[in-house]
Amino acid sequence: MSHRPGRPRLEAPTVNRLAVLLLALGATTSFAAEKPRLGVVIVVDQLSAETFRARLPTVTGGFKRLTADGFVFHEARYEALPTITSVGHATLMTGAYGELHGIVSNDWLDPATGKPQLSTEDANFKVLGREAHGRDGTAPTSLRVPTLADAVKRSNEKALSVSVSGKDRSSILCAGRAGLAVWFDAELPMFTTSTFYAKELPAFVLPTNEKFAKQVASGAFAWGLPGGGITGKAPQLPSRTDDSEPFAEHKDIQDDIDTGEVDVALEAVKSLGLGKDDVPDLLTISFSGHDRIGHAFGADSPESLEEFAHVDRELARLLNGLDALVGKGRYVVALSSDHGVMPLPELAVARGLDAGRLDMKNLRERLDRELDERLGRQDWFLGSKTPGITFNAKFKDRGLTIFERLRAVARQQPGVEDLVLTSSPRGPWAPLITRGAYDGRSPDLYVITRPNWAYGTVDRTGHSSPYLYDRAVPLxxxxxxxxxxxxxxxxxxxxxxxxxxxxxVSPPAAAQGRFLEQVVP
Ligand SMILES: [Zn+2]
Known part of the structure; x- marks a missing residue:
């Protein structure tokens, strides 16, 4: 028995030591004998380590059970940039960073086509149940390496894997190719999938969809329905129009969506028999409402706290459901988040900090003017998207001849810490940028904000930065x-x-992470 030097050694009575030994043996044996038959990945979108730590004293539901009886890492740091939803989900599920999985943001500018490309956009496939739009998330085509769902399926052809989320990108990037992804489409409004995964809607989404249909019949969701639904009012797009799922952003339905995710997940477990046989299955569920409320109100808002409490209750319902349907001792859970969030800039300013919102369009126009003045008038840039600016491919080499001048100009703009050349980054952020960058997708010029400065001016707050409020999440x-x-x-x-x-089962093939052996007895 080990003991601290200099302290009296406590001799336990022999019978107690025997009991401890037997308990330890029992625990080891039960781990060896009883492997879980269902893995459950839970992602709480936009949950930073600092937010989680601050709210822990308030939890009474699923978070309480997970933290009281589980193994808790209060701080898991993404060692890559940017800290954004699609990137985080791909990283969690592949065990690798963007340099390998290729998902560099929620969407990026493709220099080859000159067009924006969503991380899960593929026009070869169609969302089930409605007409295709220009930019629908439908497939994991851009994901370059396998996810955990793919690894589970690779281990046994009978393995089942289901992924549920309020966002298409979160569900698809968790499912990978071999899993079945379903997500909430607010325009329908119901849970759906795409022709990449299925020819018709999986039966396990139907009971939840009927609930949503009843809500529509009572006048809900009118803003997102074609023709304004039963109210006849024209759909009103919220401000964030470049998203693949603008209708789903509406703040009033976020708790309904998160409840629907648990309903769909439990129905999938029940009807498909996840975790029932000896073949390991996988269920992933990503709570999107927490992120959308955070963007709309701020992580410190009462609205965000209420949504967190709602997720806490829904998590308890999920775990109780798994106890009943799969059985205690037959499933294992991993919970984390895709990224954190920065405090509201106004709140930071009120506390005496330097904070604000960086206008990426202004920055791009300022750099464009600099290029015009020094090298002649051109349409230098394809555009800007968090976290950077992409050149028009034909002017890129010429523009980069004055990169150091552009960098100096950028650093004079409010909120800009640095401008980094993504293809050959230098400076303290270089390793993080390199690990998250993928050729032909990442912006040419990577913008690093100053601490407590948000990218963009639309949302009240956001994420994407290299700072710990964005990079550190619970695990x-x-x-x-x-x-x-x-x-x-x-x-x-x-x-x-x-x-x-x-x-x-074997880890995902391209995983850079490792088995954290300290979590097992
Ligand atoms: Zn997110």
């Missing part, structure tokens, strides 16, 4: 084969390899 393991405990700082890329090990 929790819970359930069969996991001991109770706390760990130090880790990385979210370790989620997939660790859950794979707990399920007894």
């Amino acid at each position: 929790i393991f819970f359930g069969t084969g996991v001991k109770k405990g706390q760990g130090g700082t880790t990385e979210p890329i370790n989620l997939a390899p660790t859950l794979a090990a707990l399920l007894g």
